[in-house]
Amino acid sequence: MxxxxxxxxxxxxxxxxxxxxxxxxxxxxxxxxxxxxxxxxxxxxxxxxxxxxxxxxxxxxAEDDWIPSLGDVKHKQLEFNSLSEEEMVVRAKEYYKLLEGRRTVRSFSSRSVSKEVIRNIIKSAGTAPSGAHTEPWTYVVVSSAEIKEQIRYIIEEEEEINYKKRMGKVWTGDLKPFRTNWIKPYLTEAPYLILAFKQTHSLRADGKKKMHYYSEQSLCISVGLLISAIHYAGLVSLTSTPLNCGPALRSLLGRPMSEKLAILLPVGYPHEDCEVPDLKRKPLDEIMVEFD
Ligand SMILES: Cc1cc2nc3c(=O)[nH]c(=O)nc-3n(C[C@H](O)[C@H](O)[C@H](O)COP(=O)(O)O)c2cc1C
CATH class of the missing domain: 4.10.280 (MYOD Basic-Helix-Loop-Helix Domain, subunit B)
Incomplete structure (x- = not known):
């Protein structure tokens, strides 16, 4: 038992x-x-x-295909310019005033813009912080009329399907105040199109790869700096996200598979008859929560 x-x-x-x-x-x-x-x-x-x-x-x-993002880096003394409190308040207000005037523009003049301005704007975007300093961005700058035509063709074809079939009533309804549709003359009228590609990783000639941490967040910060640099330089832009066009544009521009189109910005001067929706921005108490 x-x-x-x-x-x-x-x-x-x-x-x-x-x-x-x-x-x-x-x-x-x-x-x-x-x-x-x-x-x-x-x-x-x-x-x-x-x-x-x-x-x-x-x-x-295999893990062997990957190499460290950075080698050994020596450290140096930080260059820091200390300001008085009054100066800081003045500068913070000035910067806010500057950015408050930025608007998204959907109607561009074809007036030309110096390449030197554009290059320096892109340099500003390249100063953004990035996960483990991997700098996971590629900015493709297009001023060729022929390539702008091809980009417009790809986007308009895809956007017509987006508006008619993919986006649905709620989305297209939310876009009504902006008077947008699938016809996008600004893609050929603006002197420059800047296409921001997110690098998921980078690839060396010997096939070794470098991991790009938080590439999404890093790219977004960089594009934020780009937009403010465009505005500071006295130009206007349109932050656009052409839905479903990424692979076709990547292939048109000869970018590798490790890069994904994140944002496309026409950049230039506004058309002289340009109108913008009269939008209000949220006040501080709606966007900030304080714990003192
Ligand atoms: C991620 C993102 C995607 C956007 N995509 C488009 C777009 O595809 N087409 C468009 O006309 N505007 C687009 N916009 C612009 C917004 O509509 C615009 O920023 C918003 O209406 C506020 O206006 P403001 O930029 O003048 O302050 C986009 C903005 C952001 C941040």
Whole structure:
């Protein structure tokens, strides 16, 4: 009798042990991303998993295919220009006043703009902070009338389908105040089109890859600086996100698969009859929460 009871306990124990091992095996394999065993403990770890997956999604690479983003970097004294409090307030207000005047423009003049201005604007965008200083952006600047025509053709064809079929009533309804549709003359009228590509990773000539961390956030910050530099230089832009046009534009402009089109900005002077929607911006107390 006793023997019989012990036998049942033994089988039950063995069953629990095997089930536990099996669950552990399944869980640890699920959280293993190409040799990196990441325990899904919090949001940061989830972010890292998403980043690693994002970077590696285009191929089944071994860890050996990747190299560190930066080598050894020596540190130097920070150059810091300390301002008085009054000066800081003045400058903060001045900068706000400057940016408050920026508007998205959808009607451009064909008046030409010096390439030197555009190059310096792009240099400003390139000063943005980026995850592990990976600088995951490529700015393609198009002034060729022929390529602008091709870009317009690709975008208008796709946007017609977007407006008629993909976006739906709510989305197209929300866009009504902006009087937009799939006809986009600004794509050929503006002297420059700047296409901001997000680099998911970079590739060296020897095939080795560098991981680009938080490329989405880094690119967005860089484009923010670009937009404010365009405005500061006395020009206008339109922040646009041509839906479903990324692959065709990437291929037209000869960009690699590791780059994804994020934002396209026509840049130039506004058309003399240019109108903009009379929008109001949220006041400070609606965009800021303070804990003192
Ligand atoms: C991510 C993003 C995508 C946008 N996409 C478009 C677009 O495809 N077409 C367009 O006409 N405007 C687009 N806009 C411009 C917004 O409509 C515009 O910024 C908003 O109406 C506020 O106007 P303001 O920029 O003049 O302050 C986009 C803006 C952002 C930030």
């Amino acid at each position: 006793l023997n019989k009871i012990h036998w049942h306990y033994f089988v039950a124990g063995l069953f629990v042990y095997i089930a536990g091992k099996l669950l552990y095996f399944l869980y640890s394999n699920k959280t293993k991303v190409k040799g990196r065993n990441l325990v899904c403990a919090d949001e940061t770890t989830m972010d890292i998993r998403a980043e690693v997956k994002d970077v590696q999604e285009d191929g089944d690479d």
